[in-house]
Amino acid sequence: MKILILGGDGYIGWPTAMKLSAAGHDVTVADNYMRRNIMRDTDCEALFAVPNLHGRAARWKEVSGHTVEVRVGDLNSWDFIDQLFADTMPDTIIHYAEQPSAPYSMLDRRAADLTLRNNLGVTFNTIQAMNAHVPDAHLVKLGTMGEYGTPNIDIEEGWLEVEHKGRKDKFLFPRAAGSLYHTTKVLDTDLLWFYVRVWGLRVTDLMQGPVYGLATDETGDDDQLMSFLNYDEMFGTVLNRFMVQAVAGYPLTVYGKGGQTRGYLHLRDALQCVKLAVENPAGAGELRVLNQFVETFSVNDLAGHVQESGARLGLDVTIKSLPNPRKEMEEHYYNPVHTGLLDLGLKPNPLTAEVMDDMMGLILRYKDQIVKERIFRGVQWKR
């Protein structure tokens, strides 16, 4: 397949490019380095530096023999995306090209503005570019489990059948997200669902939970092929942050009661899921929603896993509950369905002791590069 990856420089973007090119697909990545720019501007640099996209593609070519085409530009500009689609004419578009940090989206007005206008704008331009150039192509869009929030009923896979006053209909599952970033993904879904209905687009919307881990089949042990390992509050996902905190001897930053429960998955499984979605496309006029995670954990569960792994590796890991800077329920019902990707063939890799210790081992190599000041700054959700 001819696959175009929008946001191909990101935490999942670049590993996806390697995974799909290794599988024999013809892959182009596009990115404007927004994430790298924000990481630099906010001093949220990753644990170790990785090459730019041209460097990554060169290294990957050297190691694997596979070519990944690189295009650098702003997908929120019609001029760029129009030319990109005209040049590549993809069968499949994977859309990761969004400002991905919830705390950054709540930092201040400018950060919120960038998040909303970039995320909605790129989704809109992608829809219009598909319509103009490849109306029958398949869009695989990265959403988030966070779109659903934490409702008091079971979370179904995208849709909910409602019986009301003796009549029935089926609707998008209700959404109520916990940050502006997550809310932009709700808006994306609404926009996609509209154009699926009116234009018959072919769309898979992946409701992904927080991802952890770094090594994949393609990276092996080569850190120049690995993704960003962020351990700051902005771009670090919670388990990655806790592991770096443990290695740095910094008490794990549990927010409030720590009962906040979400569905998690390893980066390897995120790649499996995206590959399955790409290779089993949605139908024309279908908005297929898949809940993309492997296991649910509370924040306290994760802190416990890190503490146990630390003990095995000779680290003394402590936990410190902080006043919650976010606005979220700290104890709640959480029971999301996630059978769609299993039905497509996902083989889950659970968070075993071995997986934990491998990840901790990788981080231990870079222990001296950890900048403790980056770990916590307490971006407030409340005004």
Place this chain on the structure above:
Amino acid sequence: MKILILGGDGYIGWPTAMKLSAAGHDVTVADNYMRRNIMRDTDCEALFAVPNLHGRAARWKEVSGHTVEVRVGDLNSWDFIDQLFADTMPDTIIHYAEQPSAPYSMLDRRAADLTLRNNLGVTFNTIQAMNAHVPDAHLVKLGTMGEYGTPNIDIEEGWLEVEHKGRKDKFLFPRAAGSLYHTTKVLDTDLLWFYVRVWGLRVTDLMQGPVYGLATDETGDDDQLMSFLNYDEMFGTVLNRFMVQAVAGYPLTVYGKGGQTRGYLHLRDALQCVKLAVENPAGAGELRVLNQFVETFSVNDLAGHVQESGARLGLDVTIKSLPNPRKEMEEHYYNPVHTGLLDLGLKPNPLTAEVMDDMMGLILRYKDQIVKERIFRGVQWKR
């Protein structure tokens, strides 16, 4: 109250300014004339010309003695809206400042882009300006009944209690709108609901049905105080269009089977509703949703009313069914609740023969100014 009307030059915007200033409120209107510009660019000019906002305010001052402050600028620019809020420090903000045409939003990519970026951008800037300057102010936002679409269950007033697998929760009523314009209002609601939850904003979201009519208590018979009477496909609402078609001797343009049913109201009642919402504010942290219409009609019902009025006035009105350029159900269930505004004190003015004949009489005065070429152009929803 100090009231700031965003989009104060629009079909409802200007009449609202007169209504609220007549009621003793201190009113400022802001607008960038986007609608006038699009009307000119697409040759969708109104039946008769009306003065610009400065001229309208001068005429209104002359006639009534009341002052309406005028500010011209782009609310999607932070620089302008920030200064506007700092200068006016409103208690109440009425937000009409959106590209309001469904067919225009489906015309082409540029029109869609303008619609999405303007509508979401202004809503976002309004939220941020409230947060920066008047966090306790009340926002009255014009949504649309079109946000709900035409579900197969009763449409409740904004919210739906769901029982699912033995558990319960309450959600925003599911939305599935029929045009990009209507979809931008769905996105607005999602965005407002997020900031209400996180920042405790005070918001009323008015789900308004299509409005008809022109004369209000404030305009009297003075056409220099009246709103735009659009009879083109872009900006004309359906009953206004049918009446002009009847006067022009143009067969009424019923799309498809004509069973499309919506909730309608006269401009006078739209003003009543907004005034009631303004003078009875929502609570802090409340997103109050009110379904704003008086009666439901199918398109065929409306065509029948126009035909009957025409007969009374000596006009021979014919009806012609056209292939539907839109994507919508032409026969469907439609039963929306609308008790909230009645509970606040709305005294509905139904569409009587007298109301019909008065509106037709007004249009007859301008019969010679009707440009038939403006009536229909068939903007296609499908790609």
